[in-house]
Amino acid sequence: SDRIGTMLTHTTKGTVNPTGEGSLEARFDTWTQVLTHDIPSNPVGNGLGSTTLAGSRENIENSVPIDNHFFSLALSAGVPAALLLILIMGRALVFCFRGWQLSEPDSREANLWRIMMALIAAFILNNFFGTSFTIYSAAPIGWLLIGWASTNYGKLKDAGNESVADDDFQWQNAGFIP
Numbered sequence: 001s002d003r004i005g006t007m008l009t010h011t012t013k014g015t016v017n018p019t020g021e022g023s024l025e026a027r028f029d030t031w032t033q034v035l036t037h038d039i040p041s042n043p044v045g046n047g048l049g050s051t052t053l054a055g056s057r058e059n060i061e062n063s064v065p066i067d068n069h070f071f072s073l074a075l076s077a078g079v080p081a082a083l084l085l086i087l088i089m090g091r092a093l094v095f096c097f098r099g100w101q102l103s104e105p106d107s108r109e110a111n112l113w114r115i116m117m118a119l120i121a122a123f124i125l126n127n128f129f130g131t132s133f134t135i136y137s138a139a140p141i142g143w144l145l146i147g148w149a150s151t152n153y154g155k156l157k158d159a160g161n162e163s164v165a166d167d168d169f170q171w172q173n174a175g176f177i178p
Contacts, residue, residue: 027067027129034071045078069127069134089127092146093120095153102156120145 013020066072074082100113123132123142132138 030066031068031071034066034068034075039071039074039079042075043079045074045076045081047076067130069131072131072134088146089120089124092149093117093124095149096120099149099153099156116145116149120149 066075070082070086073085096113096117100110100117103110103113123145126132127142133142
């Protein structure tokens, strides 16, 4: 009961005045160390599991725990892996947005695309401020959402929607689609 009250107070203060919370300053300090010291010292990663609790036992340096999944992935598997994950999640979000734009207004399909867009955006944000992608019960849901968005956007493309084909032509010219 006292713990719940403390958690709710922290959440309320963080929502109403996010820059006034000490945890945000601690997070900025952590991110600064990761961006200026840890990642530049080894941009190809330190190995899988190096940012976990078990990996911290072997860590000689006094590094702080990482609470951002993208930074955690960059430290363990390297910057290319983190950029690939950001690209995959970003593309899924873009697919949802385009699917919503292409569907009939106020249709069931439009509502479904909007819900998926909100879920994927929340999932990305949650991974930016936490490590929910490492939780075994949450990660499959995230991958299922990303797969659903990609598959259904591909169906729109296969249906011969010209605006989807034109959009993909632009992505191909930018080098994002082979």
